[in-house]
Structure formats: C-alpha cells, structure tokens
Amino acid sequence: MCGIVGFTGKDQAVPFLLQGLQALEYRGYDSAGVEVLSPDGELHGVKCSGRVATLAERCRTANLVGTTGIAHTRWATHGAPTDRNAHPHLDCSGRIAIVHNGIIENFQELRAYLARTGHTLASDTDSECIAHLVEDAWAGPAKGDLVEAVRNACQRLQGSWGLAVVCADAPGEVVVARKGSPLVVASTPDGAYAASDVTPLAPVTSHVITLDDDQYARLLPDGSVTVYDADGAVVDHPGTLDIDWDASAATLGGYPDFMAKEIAEQPEAIERLLKNRLGEHGIELDELSMTDADLAAIDRIYMVACGTSYHVGLIARAIVEEWAKVPVVCEFASELNYKEPLVTPHTLCVIITQSGETADTLTAARRMRGMGCKVFAITNVLGSTAARESDGTMYVQAGPEICVCSTKAYTAQMVAAVLLALRLAYANGSMRLEEVQQHYRNLCTLPDLIREVLKRSWQDQQAAKLFRNAQSSLFLGRGVNSTTAAEGALKLKEISYLHAEAYAAGEMKHGPIALLEPGFPVVAIVPADHVHDKTVSNIQEVIARGATCIAVATDGDEEVAKLCQNVLWIPEVPEEDFVPIVAIVHLQTLARYVARSRGCDVDKPRNLAKSVTVE
Ligand code: M6R
Numbered sequence: 001m002c003g004i005v006g007f008t009g010k011d012q013a014v015p016f017l018l019q020g021l022q023a024l025e026y027r028g029y030d031s032a033g034v035e036v037l038s039p040d041g042e043l044h045g046v047k048c049s050g051r052v053a054t055l056a057e058r059c060r061t062a063n064l065v066g067t068t069g070i071a072h073t074r075w076a077t078h079g080a081p082t083d084r085n086a087h088p089h090l091d092c093s094g095r096i097a098i099v100h101n102g103i104i105e106n107f108q109e110l111r112a113y114l115a116r117t118g119h120t121l122a123s124d125t126d127s128e129c130i131a132h133l134v135e136d137a138w139a140g141p142a143k144g145d146l147v148e149a150v151r152n153a154c155q156r157l158q159g160s161w162g163l164a165v166v167c168a169d170a171p172g173e174v175v176v177a178r179k180g181s182p183l184v185v186a187s188t189p190d191g192a193y194a195a196s197d198v199t200p201l202a203p204v205t206s207h208v209i210t211l212d213d214d215q216y217a218r219l220l221p222d223g224s225v226t227v228y229d230a231d232g233a234v235v236d237h238p239g240t241l242d243i244d245w246d247a248s249a250a251t252l253g254g255y256p257d258f259m260a261k262e263i264a265e266q267p268e269a270i271e272r273l274l275k276n277r278l279g280e281h282g283i284e285l286d287e288l289s290m291t292d293a294d295l296a297a298i299d300r301i302y303m304v305a306c307g308t309s310y311h312v313g314l315i316a317r318a319i320v321e322e323w324a325k326v327p328v329v330c331e332f333a334s335e336l337n338y339k340e341p342l343v344t345p346h347t348l349c350v351i352i353t354q355s356g357e358t359a360d361t362l363t364a365a366r367r368m369r370g371m372g373c374k375v376f377a378i379t380n381v382l383g384s385t386a387a388r389e390s391d392g393t394m395y396v397q398a399g400p401e402i403c404v405c406s407t408k409a410y411t412a413q414m415v416a417a418v419l420l421a422l423r424l425a426y427a428n429g430s431m432r433l434e435e436v437q438q439h440y441r442n443l444c445t446l447p448d449l450i451r452e453v454l455k456r457s458w459q460d461q462q463a464a465k466l467f468r469n470a471q472s473s474l475f476l477g478r479g480v481n482s483t484t485a486a487e488g489a490l491k492l493k494e495i496s497y498l499h500a501e502a503y504a505a506g507e508m509k510h511g512p513i514a515l516l517e518p519g520f521p522v523v524a525i526v527p528a529d530h531v532h533d534k535t536v537s538n539i540q541e542v543i544a545r546g547a548t549c550i551a552v553a554t555d556g557d558e559e560v561a562k563l564c565q566n567v568l569w570i571p572e573v574p575e576e577d578f579v580p581i582v583a584i585v586h587l588q589t590l591a592r593y594v595a596r597s598r599g600c601d602v603d604k605p606r607n608l609a610k611s612v613t614v615e
Pocket of ligand 1: 310354358
C-alpha cells in the first residue's frame with residue numbers, strides 16, 4: 001500500500017531516498033515525504049500531498065543535508081491525502097520521526113491515551129501514534145536504545161506495520177520493524193538500506209536480508225545491520241534473499257510508460273518461465289515440494305486470488321478440471337475469508353498473487369493452512385510474504401511489474417497455472433507423457449504468437465478511437481474467453497476510468513443487451529474455437545442494434561471481417577485454452593490507448609495501489 005525507504009551511510013541520504021520512493025511509487029502516490037538527520041543534530045523534512053516528483057521539487061529548494069534518513073510514499077487509509085497527513089510523522093519534541101506502511105487497528109484507543117497523557121497529535125492518521133509511543137518509550141523503559149524504544153512501542157500496537165524510525169538523539173541509526181507488512185534491509189560497504197520491497201535496493205545490492213514478522217533491525221552508517229527478535233535478542237541468521245533482477249528492469253528503458261514496457265516484455269517473461277521445464281517425467285515443478293503420490297491424492301483445489309490474479313484462477317480452473325480431472329473452486333480471497341471452505345485432507349490451496357502481499361489473499365492462505373491444506377503460491381515478487389509462508393512457491397519470473405495495472409504478471413501467471421495443471425494431470429494419471437510433451441511444445445509457441453500481436457498494436461490504436469465518445473462499454477466472450485473479456489474490461493476501467501462491463505456472450509440477451517444503442521462499443525472475443533459460431537451470433541445481435549463491435553478474431557476469419565468495423569487479429573493459437581494468453585495482449589494495448597487518449601496516467605491510476613495490503 002505505502003512504500004517506505006531508509007538509509008544511513010557515507011553519502012547524502014536524499015538522493016537514494018527519492019530514487020527509492022520513485023521505485024516504490026506504484027505502492028501508493030497520494031502524498032510523499034522525507035526526513036533526514038542533519039549535521040546540526042536536528043531532524044529536517046519535507047512532505048506534501050501529490051507525487052514523488054512534487055516532493056523531489058520541494059526537496060531541491062529545501063536543500064536537505066544529512067546521511068541518515070527515512071521516506072514514505074502514501075496510499076491513504078486513515079486521513080485524507082493532505083500535507084499534514086503525509087509521512088514522516090514526528091513526536092512532540094520533533095526529535096523522533098517515523099514512516100509506516102500498514103494499519104494500526106487500535107489507533108483510536110491509542111490516540112485517546114496519548115491525548116490524555118499530554119501528547120499533541122498533528123495529523124488524522126493512525127500512524128502518528130507510533131511516533132509518540134516511541135517518544136514515551138525512549139524517555140522511559142528503553143533507556144536511550146532506539147531498538148528497545150521501537151520494540152516497546154510496537155508491543156502496544158495492534159494491526160500491521162512496516163516501520164522505519166530515526167531519532168535525533170540516536171545519530172546515524174535507522175531502526176526498522178515488521179509485522180504483517182513487508183520489509184527488507186541491506187548491508188553494503190557504503191551504508192545500510194531499508195525498503196518495503198527489493199525494487200529500490202536492486203541498484204545498490206544483489207543480496208538482501210528479509211525480516212520476519214515481529215523482527216526489528218538496527219541499521220548503522222558503517223553498513224552494519226543487526227536483526228532482533230520479538231524479545232530483543234539478536235537473530236544470528238536472519239533470512240536472506242538474492243535479487244536476480246537487473247536494476248534496469250525497474251526503469252523505463254526508453255518506453256513512454258511502464259505499462260508499454262511491461263506489455264512488450266511478455267514474450268521474454270514467458271520464455272524464462274518455460275525454460276527447462278520439460279523433463280523425462282513430464283513437467284519439472286520442484287517448487288511444488290510434493291511427491292507424485294501427494295499430487296495424485298489431491299481431490300480438490302481452491303484457487304484463491306484477487307483482481308487480475310483471480311482471472312488467472314478462473315482460467316486455471318477450466319484447464320485443471322479439463323486435464324487433471326480434479327474439481328477446482330476459484331474464489332476471491334476477500335470472499336473466501338468469510339465462508340466455510342469445504343476442505344478435505346487432500347485439498348490443495350493455490351494462491352495467485354503478483355505482489356505476494358495482498359492482504360486478503362494472505363489471510364485466506366493462512367486460514368486454509370490452518371485447516372490443514374497445503375498452500376502453493378504462484379507469485380512474481382521474490383521473498384514476498386506469500387512465498388515465505390507457503391509450502392511451495394512458483395516464481396513467475398516476470399521481473400518487476402511497476403505499472404499498477406497488471407499485464408506481464410497476468411500472462412506469466414497463466415502459463416505457471418498451465419504448468420501446474422500439466423504436472424497434476426500427469427501425476428494423477430489423467431494425461432500421458434506424450435500429451436504433456438505436446439501441450440508443452442504448444443506452450444512454447446506462445447512467446448512468438450504474442451510478439452506477432454505486439455506488432456499489430458496499430459490495430460488497437462485504431463480501435464481506441466471508437467471509445468472517444470463512449471460513457472460505457474461491453475466485453476463479451478465465451479468459455480475461457482469470458483474471462484479474457486473480464487480481464488479486458490478490468491484493464492479498461494482501471495486505467496481509463498471508462499466503465500466497462502464483461503459478460504459471457506451467451507448471457508448478453510438476458511440483460512446487458514438493453515445497454516446497446518448506436519455507437520456503443522462492444523468488444524467481442526471470437527477466436528477460431530468450438531464456440532466460434534455461437535459468439536458470431538452474439539456479434540450479429542450487437543450489430544443489429546447499431547452498436548459498434550470490435551472483435552478479437554483469428555487470422556483469416558472472413559465471417560468476422562465482414563461483420564465488424566474493427567478487428568484485432570490474433571495469429572492461430574495451437575490450443576483453444578491458450579487463446580486467453582495471446583488475446584489479452586490486444587486488450588491490454590487497447591486499454592492503454594484509450595486511457596492515453598483520455599489523458600490518464602496509465603501507470604498510476606487514481607485510487608489504486610499496486611499491492612493492496614489492507615483487507
Ligand atoms: O498482487 P496481486 O496479484 O495479489 O494483486 C491483486 C489485485 O490487486 C491486482 O491484480 C489488481 O486487480 C491489478 N491492479 C489489476 O491490474
């Protein structure tokens with residue numbers, strides 16, 4: 001949700017802090033702030049509503065000097081996105097500053113207590129309480145030890161936090177704490193770093209320390225990092241993680257926006273994921289950490305996810321049921337959390353989450369685990385909570401996805417789910433090795449098919465013009481492509497703020513058809529598949545009402561070409577079930593063109609954050 005960074009070392013802190021915030025800005029961009037400990041022994045900071053670029057501008061005039069500091073980019077939960085609610089927050093003395101990612105659930109009680117005991121709170125946030133609790137602890141039981149003061153304060157908190165704290169009376173120290181919100185730290189010869197995830201750290205190190213819940217760390221200017229447990233004892237061997245992301249992966253690299261870059265990166269991402277996956281015994285998926293016998297015993301699967309990742313689950317459900325003959329329940333994590341799932345001793349829970357930090361998904365996974373399920377995570381972010389808490393993790397290796405709207409992670413997650421389906425189907429005897437091999441060969445054609453679609457982006461650009469005067473739109477598809485329609489509609493809504501409704505094409509006549517009028521844009525996914533003719537009939541119904549139909553169709557489809565004003569052509573895909581992985585590329589690109597034509601910031605859509613770490 002929010003992004004935090006911290007630095008202490010030899011160099012000035014502000015350049016890294018701002019660069020770190022830029023890398024984390026996808027986590028929230030309502031407001032931003034920075035605080036450094038200056039050579040005069042005081043804390044000095046700048047904070048404001050708006051983007052990191054605005055903060056950077058203010059920092060230039062404020063001329064903040066200091067080699068120890070913390071910074072924050074916010075996605076507002078408690079308190080409007082105003083200057084005074086921006087982090088960092090200070091204690092009453094102005095000598096302690098904190099930045100926080102998470103939610104303090106007992107903040108009302110804490111604010112009342114702090115007000116009663118003479119503290120003056122300057123914001124409407126839940127986070128500010130932490131600065132005042134650290135203030136109390138610093139002056140009292142912590143006896144001038146900042147880790148102790150933070151630990152003491154955290155003992156009074158309920159909720160979740162990734163926290164970084166500086167204190168003018170503990171020069172050079174940055175203390176961080178984690179519970180429920182991600183945090184990584186790094187020790188380098190030039191100094192010590194902290195961040196909400198590895199993205200800001202990739203340019204400075206390839207090795208990070210991952211904090212567990214209820215752990216603390218003291219960062220010192222010589223680059224040393226000491227990790228402490230909940231009782232304040234030193235942790236000798238904290239978790240570590242090697243980052244194999246190239247630092248340039250998180251930069252624009254010549255593209256106008258991250259969405260464009262990430263759409264273009266899909267072929268390579270899928271190639272990486274597919275590399276060396278076929279072995280003598282079918283698909284190699286050691287990440288599952290399950291034997292063939294364990295896999296063969298699975299009698300039910302829960303696919304659990306949110307948003308775009310949920311759409312992956314829907315498509316995975318169809319493929320797993322078809323190939324592995326195992327019943328699959330696909331649930332929004334936020335719904336499953338309030339239901340009683342039907343779990344057997346052999347139920348597998350698959351969580352799908354790009355960020356690995358989505359609170360609803362993590363809660364569902366913990367609950368399913370508590371019921372005795374093995375949990376397998378399909379995720380993109382290295383060392384994410386989903387990866388750390390699951391019995392097995394498959395990294396989709398799409399590289400950092402910075403644009404808030406998910407594109408390359410979506411297609412990579414679908415390929416990962418297909419690999420899982422193949423592994424299961426072979427293990428439980430539903431599929432022969434030769435069939436597995438054939439499906440794998442077909443999967444390997446996808447990167448080139450996507451490359452071909454990318455070359456046709458001019459078709460999407462043309463089609464985007466048809467949305468110029470639209471107030472709403474309808475996306476239709478059948479079978480697995482009803483999910484392609486849902487994902488296409490989500491992309492459009494999310495970045496262009498244009499309403500889009502997705503429907504199973506055959507259901508249109510039961511209601512949504514009433515929306516149609518001349519010029520109303522309808523996107524119909526109508527590939528060459530077993531329901532092609534049925535979908536063509538639905539297109540006829542659309543056209544008969546004067547609506548504008550934009551079809552996604554397979555090369556050579558004369559019938560669709562004659563019917564529709566605009567066609568987004570896809571090359572022939574060797575398996576019907578793989579069409580969603582190719583067709584969605586047109587819809588991602590279409591959404592981007594529509595959004596740009598409406599002047600929207602495609603990478604940072606309003607009100608959204610990349611990882612939704614609150615339930
Ligand atoms: O990181 P996750 O995959 O768990 O995120 C789930 C959703 O928040 C996410 O897919 C969201 O819907 C995207 N903004 C869609 O583009």
